[in-house]
Amino acid sequence: MYGCEISNRLRDTDTKRSNATKHNKSPEPPNDSRSKSNGILDGTDASTREEVVEEIYPTPVPETALWPESEWMGLTDLIGLDSTNMFDQEFSGGLESIAIETPNFDFSTSNWLPDFCFAMSPQQNSWLDLGIAGQIQPPCINSDSSMRLLKCWFDEVCPAWSGFDSKSNLNRKTAEGLWQSSPPVFAALQSMSASFLSARLPQMRHSAMNLLKTATLSVQAEIQELNEKNVLDEMPTGIIFALICLGTTICWLDTRRVGWPFLQEAKTLLRWSSQQQFAADADKLDFFNKSLTYWDMLISFIYDPEPGTDTHQVSALPSTFQRSGSLHTYSQSPYEAEPHPWTGVSLLSTTLLARSIRLCRLYRHRANDRTLHSPSTAPEIEQAKELEVDLLQLQLSPRPSLNDTGDQRTPATQLLHVAESYQLASLLQLYIQFPSLLVPHSQLVLRDPGEQEITALWHKRIIPLSLRLIEVLEQIPSESGSCAIQPLLYICAATGLRYTPTLPLDTESNSISGGSQVKPRPMESILDYLDLLKDPLEHSKEEADPLSVSQMALDVSKGRAFILRRLSVFKECLHPAPIEVAERFTKELWAAYDEAPRWSMDVCWISLMEKKDLRTLFG
Numbered sequence: 001m002y003g004c005e006i007s008n009r010l011r012d013t014d015t016k017r018s019n020a021t022k023h024n025k026s027p028e029p030p031n032d033s034r035s036k037s038n039g040i041l042d043g044t045d046a047s048t049r050e051e052v053v054e055e056i057y058p059t060p061v062p063e064t065a066l067w068p069e070s071e072w073m074g075l076t077d078l079i080g081l082d083s084t085n086m087f088d089q090e091f092s093g094g095l096e097s098i099a100i101e102t103p104n105f106d107f108s109t110s111n112w113l114p115d116f117c118f119a120m121s122p123q124q125n126s127w128l129d130l131g132i133a134g135q136i137q138p139p140c141i142n143s144d145s146s147m148r149l150l151k152c153w154f155d156e157v158c159p160a161w162s163g164f165d166s167k168s169n170l171n172r173k174t175a176e177g178l179w180q181s182s183p184p185v186f187a188a189l190q191s192m193s194a195s196f197l198s199a200r201l202p203q204m205r206h207s208a209m210n211l212l213k214t215a216t217l218s219v220q221a222e223i224q225e226l227n228e229k230n231v232l233d234e235m236p237t238g239i240i241f242a243l244i245c246l247g248t249t250i251c252w253l254d255t256r257r258v259g260w261p262f263l264q265e266a267k268t269l270l271r272w273s274s275q276q277q278f279a280a281d282a283d284k285l286d287f288f289n290k291s292l293t294y295w296d297m298l299i300s301f302i303y304d305p306e307p308g309t310d311t312h313q314v315s316a317l318p319s320t321f322q323r324s325g326s327l328h329t330y331s332q333s334p335y336e337a338e339p340h341p342w343t344g345v346s347l348l349s350t351t352l353l354a355r356s357i358r359l360c361r362l363y364r365h366r367a368n369d370r371t372l373h374s375p376s377t378a379p380e381i382e383q384a385k386e387l388e389v390d391l392l393q394l395q396l397s398p399r400p401s402l403n404d405t406g407d408q409r410t411p412a413t414q415l416l417h418v419a420e421s422y423q424l425a426s427l428l429q430l431y432i433q434f435p436s437l438l439v440p441h442s443q444l445v446l447r448d449p450g451e452q453e454i455t456a457l458w459h460k461r462i463i464p465l466s467l468r469l470i471e472v473l474e475q476i477p478s479e480s481g482s483c484a485i486q487p488l489l490y491i492c493a494a495t496g497l498r499y500t501p502t503l504p505l506d507t508e509s510n511s512i513s514g515g516s517q518v519k520p521r522p523m524e525s526i527l528d529y530l531d532l533l534k535d536p537l538e539h540s541k542e543e544a545d546p547l548s549v550s551q552m553a554l555d556v557s558k559g560r561a562f563i564l565r566r567l568s569v570f571k572e573c574l575h576p577a578p579i580e581v582a583e584r585f586t587k588e589l590w591a592a593y594d595e596a597p598r599w600s601m602d603v604c605w606i607s608l609m610e611k612k613d614l615r616t617l618f619g
Contacts, residue, residue, distance in 0.1 A: 056619055078534050082103035094514035101300040125589040149193040149211075150179065157189075157196045159575050161249070163415065163485040166406030168466025170409035173339045174241050174555050182238030184222055188245040194253040199576050208253060215246055223265065234280040235273045240288050241268050248295055248617060252575045253618040258299050274317050288339070289317045294342040294485075294619070297354035301488060302615035304361045304408055307580055342485055342561045342619075345402055346419035349426075352391055356426040359383055364606045384434040391427050396420050412479035418485060420491075428541040431462050432495060432605075438462075456599045459500045463552060470559045479570045487570060488583050490563050494586040495605045497556045497563075497592040511528050560590060578616045585614040 006485060158172050159165040178185040190194050194208035219242050226236060249261025275282065293314055300314075335346045343350045360362040363380040382425045396419050402412035431438055438457045470493050476482060571606065585608075593605045609615055 004218070015078075045228065057371050065161055071146070093448065095588055122282075124521065146190060149190040152193040152197060153189045157192050159481060160196070160484060161192070163344055163418070163482045164339060164405040164407040164410035166343060167480055168339070168403075168406045169341050173285075174237070175351055177215070178238045178241060181379055182242070183240035184215060184219045185238045185245070187211065187218045187617065191215040192245055192252075198253065205253070210255065212246065212250065214547065219243060219265075223269075226269075228314055232272060232276050235276075235278050237271055237284055240269050240273075243269075243286070244291055244295070251578055252615045253575050255581050256613075258302070258617050259295075263292065263295055263299070273508055285317065288348050290340045290343045291349065293354070294350055295617075297350055297357070298488065298617045299477065300354045300357045300361070300618050301491075301608065304365050305358045305477040314351045330365065331611060335342070335400050335402070335416070335419065337401060338403050339403065339412060344415035344418050344482070344485065345400075345412060346396065346416075346422070349396070349419040349422035350396065351389065352394065352421045353429075354427045356429050358389055360429050361606060363433055364604065368607075381434060384430050384437060387429065388430055388437055390432075391423055394423050407481050409477075409479060414476050414482050416482050417472055418482055418489070421469060421472050421486075421489045424465065424472065425489055428462065428465050428469060428492060428496050430463065431457075435462075436520075451601060453498055456499065458601065459552065462496050463498070463500065463556065466493050466554055469493045469496070470562060473566070478566060483570050487567070487574075487579060489584055490566060491586060491618055494563050494589060497559050497590070498603075499553050499556055501598050560586075578618060581614055581616045585609065585612070587612065588612055 006295050153175070154172070158169070158175065162171045167173070175185065175189060175538070179189055180186075191208065191211040191214070194204055194211045196207045198205045219239055222236070222239050225231065226239070242561075243262045247262025250257045250259045250262070266288070270285065270292065273383050274285055278285075283515050296314060334348055337345075338341075339345050340347070359380055363384075366380065396416060399413070401414065402416070405412050405415070435457050438461050467488070471488070473489060473493065476486070564583070567579055567583050567586070589605050590606055590609055
């Protein structure tokens with residue numbers, strides 16, 4: 001486990017505290033020319049200062065506050081606040097709807113935080129020099145508590161939030177470089193840790209909500225400052241990273257929330273940064289663009305695209321984005337040699353899944369609104385054909401030359417399996433939603449196949465494709481660090497695991513409804529009594545397919561069991577709340593499949609997700 005371990009945390013702490021008490025002094029607030037409070041509060045008495053502070057940082061009105069009233073509180077003080085209604089509604093109008101400002105803090109002007117360092121890696125390399133003098137934290141937050149939360153982030157949260165973890169993990173490297181200098185990142189990491197721990201320590205839920213508020217206010221304040229300047233002197237790396245940290249983990253506190261306004265703010269800042277053409281920040285732009293693409297893909301899976309959305313445009317940056325000062329354009333290749341903690345070794349496979357899901361949802365929405373006299377074909381079908389070609393042409397083998405992840409639990413080959421799984425999942429979703437793609441190509445015109453033909457296509461093509469996806473997932477060990485980017489793949493595989501009839505339709509019809517009905521006879525034995533335990537649906541199935549279980553049915557049952565086992569493992573190593581939603585959804589979907597009339601393919605996972613509202617960030 002990579003991360004941090006406090007050393008010498010209490011060194012000289014008692015001495016410092018006793019000295020502070022003896023001299024009746026507290027740590028001085030940092031000098032920051034950007035902070036509104038510094039210039040106003042200097043040279044004022046205590047009463048005047050309280051009035052000014054109240055004017056600058058007014059107390060929120062309880063009826064309209066999104067979070068509990070307290071803005072800066074210690075962790076122990078936050079426990080007990082009523083925050084149960086914190087997430088009754090998603091943020092409306094973006095982050096600017098939260099009008100309270102948060103002070104700015106310069107982490108380089110004081111020596112407040114206790115020294116601590118991080119555990120050595122197996123190579124005995126220290127990744128962070130956290131004993132540097134001059135590190136502080138926002139006032140009124142207990143220093144030891146903040147350090148414990150930061151330690152938790154590097155120890156537990158970062159590995160559970162990334163597809164691999166080592167010195168090469170850009171999530172970790174970015175946090176290391178920013179937590180000391182960026183107030184939003186400093187607050188965001190603590191917020192993430194508290195949210196993560198709240199799954200094991202329910203009493204921390206209130207603290208986590210307040211820390212989320214604090215971090216959001218810090219981000220909003222810096223965004224407001226950038227908007228007022230109307231020009232970027234440098235890339236706002238800290239703000240973008242904090243937005244990603246908060247937006248992708250808000251579902252840990254409320255699974256219904258996917259951080260949409262955080263994503264939009266991050267996209268806006270990233271595009272703004274790309275327009276400034278900061279040559280030295282090309283790698284950062286690339287890193288953040290991949291992160292936002294992955295995040296957008298997760299949202300695309302659970303929500304219909306907005307009207308007018310270009311299903312081809314997934315990247316937050318335009319396709320003509322210039323990297324560095326070279327003439328080479330930013331383009332997607334089948335794989336990248338340098339692994340990304342979320343998109344792995346293939347951004348293209350992530351992008352194609354996002355495009356496939358968007359298209360499926362768009363087509364399903366159009367199909368639901370289609371009138372009886374409207375044509376059965378739609379422009380989405382042609383786009384599906386193009387996507388199918390792109391996916392079939394995606395070559396991830398023979399094994400490309402990839403850089404080592406540095407994570408013994410997650411070698412690059414496992415990320416290659418993840419990329420292949422995304423490819424198979426994309427094809428699976430296209431075939432489920434557009435079964436006409438599986439009709440022999442000798443038929444020049446795509447048509448909607450009949451119900452019996454669709455069932456045959458499921459039996460011959462769709463279910464085997466789902467089982468192939470499961471075979472690839474089985475090659476990834478359950479202890480792999482890539483589990484953070486796998487849950488969506490298991491849900492995709494689950495959508496293709498349904499039992500199909502094995503008897504011809506006319507045979508089944510004759511056996512069930514044809515001919516004279518057999519009149520019930522009186523019970524004559526214990527076996528007759530046991531027959532009463534069967535429901536009519538099960539009874540009809542047994543008559544149609546007596547005492548026979550196909551090999552495919554066995555394979556489907558094994559595949560379902562494997563998915564549930566892996567999801568149970570994920571609940572142990574990831575935040576359990578989103579995984580529990582994934583479990584409920586897969587079970588609801590399979591129950592709907594199994595309870596549907598035989599030969600009926602009417603059950604659609606998209607419609608079921610909408611009906612049951614079982615959605616969150618599955619990754």
